[in-house]
Amino acid sequence: MGEKKLVxxxxxxxxxxxxILLLVGMVGAVIYYNNAYNNYASTHSHxxxxxxxxxxxxxxxxxxxxxxxxxxxxxxxxxxxxxTRLTDLTRQVTSLETEITNAATNLKTxxxxxxxxxxVINTDNHDLAVTLETANSQITSLQNQVNxxxxxxxxxxxxxxxxxxxxxxxxxxxxxxxxxxYAGYVSITVSSSTTSSTYANVTYSxxxxxxxxxxxxxxxxxxxxxxxxxxxxxxxxxxxxxxxSATETVTIIYYY
Numbered sequence: 272m273g274e275k276k277l278v279x280x281x282x283x284x285x286x287x288x289x290x291i292l293l294l295v296g297m298v299g300a301v302i303y304y305n306n307a308y309n310n311y312a313s314t315h316s317h318x319x320x321x322x323x324x325x326x327x328x329x330x331x332x333x334x335x336x337x338x339x340x341x342x343x344x345x346x347x348x349x350x351x352x353x354x355t356r357l358t359d360l361t362r363q364v365t366s367l368e369t370e371i372t373n374a375a376t377n378l379k380t381x382x383x384x385x386x387x388x389x390x391v392i393n394t395d396n397h398d399l400a401v402t403l404e405t406a407n408s409q410i411t412s413l414q415n416q417v418n419x420x421x422x423x424x425x426x427x428x429x430x431x432x433x434x435x436x437x438x439x440x441x442x443x444x445x446x447x448x449x450x451x452x453y454a455g456y457v458s459i460t461v462s463s464s465t466t467s468s469t470y471a472n473v474t475y476s477x478x479x480x481x482x483x484x485x486x487x488x489x490x491x492x493x494x495x496x497x498x499x500x501x502x503x504x505x506x507x508x509x510x511x512x513x514x515x516s517a518t519e520t521v522t523i524i525y526y527y
Contacts (some may be wrong), residue, residue: 279401281349420493426455426526433523437508444472447523451475451498455527457506460493464519468511477501487511 304421437445459471467489474483486494492504509519 289384326377332345351402354435375458381522428527430524430527431524432457432506432525433521436520437519438516438518439508439510441510441512441514444470444507445457445521446505446507449525451501451504451525451527452498453527455497457496457498457504458522458524458526459496459506459508460522460524461488461490461491461508462489462520462522464488464517465491466510466512466515466517469517470509470511472507472509473504474507475499475504485510 314336332397431451433447439445457473459473461469461471468487470490471494472483472485473496475498476482480498480499482499484496486496488494506523508518508519510520
């Protein structure tokens, strides 16, 4: 029983000490918080006007927050719309890139076709130039032939057969044999002779015509004789004196 009383007393003492400690702590806390409140109150004195102003500022801030939230919502809506537009634009850009690629391919095809046509045209132009050059050459040749034929038709072409000084004894002549390709005439000119009995003669056979004509030209003069195409035309200048030699300066020209 004595031991039980001793234990009970010890417990009571401990409990008492604990109660005292708790009481001291509570008193200290009350003092501490009271001092803290007094310090805060001494340094933070606010009137009702301050609270009203703070409430107004809070209301304004809430209004601003609502406005900002509204703006944010609008921006988010615009962002969504812009994203949609961006998607559409991206699709359009892709489509345009495809079209550009196809256009570039078509342009390459057209360019190749143009170059091939240009090559063909250049080749044709070269061939045409050669053909034209040949044709022009042929035309020029034909024109020359036409001009020659016209000249022959007009008897405006001439060939000198003889241009020399000759001498003959009495009663003889100097003879030349020539070819006539075209119809025309022959002129025999004696520019000077030592006798007035000088004569000129032309003889040929052509197309069934036997021609032989003699003309006196004297000491100077010209005799004309028509000719046909013939392989052998004989032209002569003679001395008609019965005696004595003669000397003549003779020019014979064939006109056709």
